Amino acid sequence: SANQNVRTGRSGSVSSPPVEHDNAEKIDVNPPKGTRDFPPEDMRLRNWLFHNFREVSKQFGFEEVDFPVLESEALYIRKAGEEIRDQLYCFEDRGNRRVALRPELTPSLARLVIQKGKSVSLPLKWFAIGQCWRYERMTRGRRREHYQWNMDIIGVPDVMAEAELISSIITFFKRIGLTASDVGFKISSRKVLQEVLRCYSVPENMFGRVCIIIDKIGKIPMDDIRKDLQSADMSEVAIEELLQVLSLKSLAKLEEKLGASGEALSDLKQLFSLAEKYGYSEWLQFDASIVRGLAYYTGIVFEGFDREGKLRAICGGGRYDRLLSTFGGDDLPACGFGFGDAVIVELLKERGLLPQLNLQVENIVCSLDQELQGAASAVATILREKGQSVDLVLENKPLKWVFKRAARINARRLILVGNAEWQKGMVNVKTLSTGEQVEIKIDELE
Numbered sequence: 266s267a268n269q270n271v272r273t274g275r276s277g278s279v280s281s282p283p284v285e286h287d288n289a290e291k292i293d294v295n296p297p298k299g300t301r302d303f304p305p306e307d308m309r310l311r312n313w314l315f316h317n318f319r320e321v322s323k324q325f326g327f328e329e330v331d332f333p334v335l336e337s338e339a340l341y342i343r344k345a346g347e348e349i350r351d352q353l354y355c356f357e358d359r360g361n362r363r364v365a366l367r368p369e370l371t372p373s374l375a376r377l378v379i380q381k382g383k384s385v386s387l388p389l390k391w392f393a394i395g396q397c398w399r400y401e402r403m404t405r406g407r408r409r410e411h412y413q414w415n416m417d418i419i420g421v422p423d424v425m426a427e428a429e430l431i432s433s434i435i436t437f438f439k440r441i442g443l444t445a446s447d448v449g450f451k452i453s454s455r456k457v458l459q460e461v462l463r464c465y466s467v468p469e470n471m472f473g474r475v476c477i478i479i480d481k482i483g484k485i486p487m488d489d490i491r492k493d494l495q496s497a498d499m500s501e502v503a504i505e506e507l508l509q510v511l512s513l514k515s516l517a518k519l520e521e522k523l524g525a526s527g528e529a530l531s532d533l534k535q536l537f538s539l540a541e542k543y544g545y546s547e548w549l550q551f552d553a554s555i556v557r558g559l560a561y562y563t564g565i566v567f568e569g570f571d572r573e574g575k576l577r578a579i580c581g582g583g584r585y586d587r588l589l590s591t592f593g594g595d596d597l598p599a600c601g602f603g604f605g606d607a608v609i610v611e612l613l614k615e616r617g618l619l620p621q622l623n624l625q626v627e628n629i630v631c632s633l634d635q636e637l638q639g640a641a642s643a644v645a646t647i648l649r650e651k652g653q654s655v656d657l658v659l660e661n662k663p664l665k666w667v668f669k670r671a672a673r674i675n676a677r678r679l680i681l682v683g684n685a686e687w688q689k690g691m692v693n694v695k696t697l698s699t700g701e702q703v704e705i706k707i708d709e710l711e
């Protein structure tokens with residue numbers, strides 16, 4: 266709360282002059298609404314998560330990229346009625362430019378691919394971990410920022426690319442202890458929707474809009490879904506047929522509906538066949554209701570879900586072969602996914618799989634009296650130059666305080682710099698787990 270007493274956290278007296286503030290009031294020490302601080306224990310978990318994202322990305326031969334958190338608003342102005350557009354964290358900067366805090370990473374990636382043009386050789390396999398933003402009325406109390414891991418393959422038209430991306434996510438899940446009994450992937454293709462809409466002569470330019478409406482199934486009442494579909498030039502018959510197809514959960518039933526000649530079916534059959542080869546069939550299921558909430562998907566779409574059904578989608582992605590041309594570039598086949606940092610942590614908590622991540626410092630070094638503070642610094646430098654981590658006690662503290670701190674930072678060794686030993690070029694080394702204590706020559710420290 267704003268009037269929370271802010272502990273200065275200083276133990277000694279403070280001699281420096283007070284910082285001049287316009288307002289005498291205490292500032293609110295909480296982060297802005299919908300945002301988070303990462304104190305050490307949270308930062309350790311975040312670093313652990315990102316380390317696993319990076320390790321998998323490298324294992325699949327992907328290169329890391331990043332983009333500005335601030336982008337031109339134009340990157341996200343799509344007319345399909347997406348939630349991501351309604352919640353854009355956008356504003357006019359001091360140069361009167363319309364800008365936005367990025368709500369997702371894919372448009373930035375598309376922009377960079379266009380910028381690089383012919384200077385990059387295909388296929389591109391890029392990954393990024395970046396903070397993404399939305400501005401949502403805090404009535405729902407939801408977060409306004411999260412970190413997303415993205416992996417994208419640019420330049421591969423074949424479903425092999427989607428199969429590879431799904432394999433990378435499964436590799437990640439396995440790395441952190443999740444199995445096919447914990448999570449799965451619902452797989453479909455936007456071409457299913459496309460083929461139904463074509464049967465009922467729904468104009469092509471309604472495709473993105475219909476996808477966004479369909480994505481709201483289960484989130485808003487079905488009557489509103491039907492009304493929205495009518496407003497997208499769909500007849501009653503077309504709507505009923507579409508909803509019927511979207512309820513299909515078997516490729517055989519889909520084939521009965523759409524026939525065997527369409528691309529939707531051939532893509533999906535190929536993907537499930539590749540899943541066999543990769544050895545991850547048990548992780549996948551066909552579910553025609555999956556469309557995902559981004560207008561630019563054009564083919565296979567998929568989302569990771571928790572089999573207990575308690576949580577929102579863990580991750581999601583798909584093929585987006587037409588995105589580059591919406592920015593004036595030449596189209597290139599593309600597919601990718603986004604994987605947020607929130608649901609996965611909720612899932613790991615549920616499954617008791619959160620890792621125990623303690624601070625670990627090898628050495629804590631302290632001098633036994635004020636005159637030896639410099640000697641203690643010299644010992645710290647020697648150890649650090651050998652690549653060891655050292656927490657150097659910076660003030661004259663009683664041993665009781667030093668032992669307490671050593672336990673809190675989980676130090677392996679306590680190095681005591683005392684007068685008598687120092688005169689002999691020695692220090693006292695105590696292994697804290699065993700209590701064993703030995704005198705060691707400084708130049709033999711390791």
Ligand SMILES: Nc1ccc(Br)nc1
Binds near residue numbers: 368399
């Ligand atoms: N797109 C987006 C951005 C930020 C959060 Br939190 N959720 C979704």
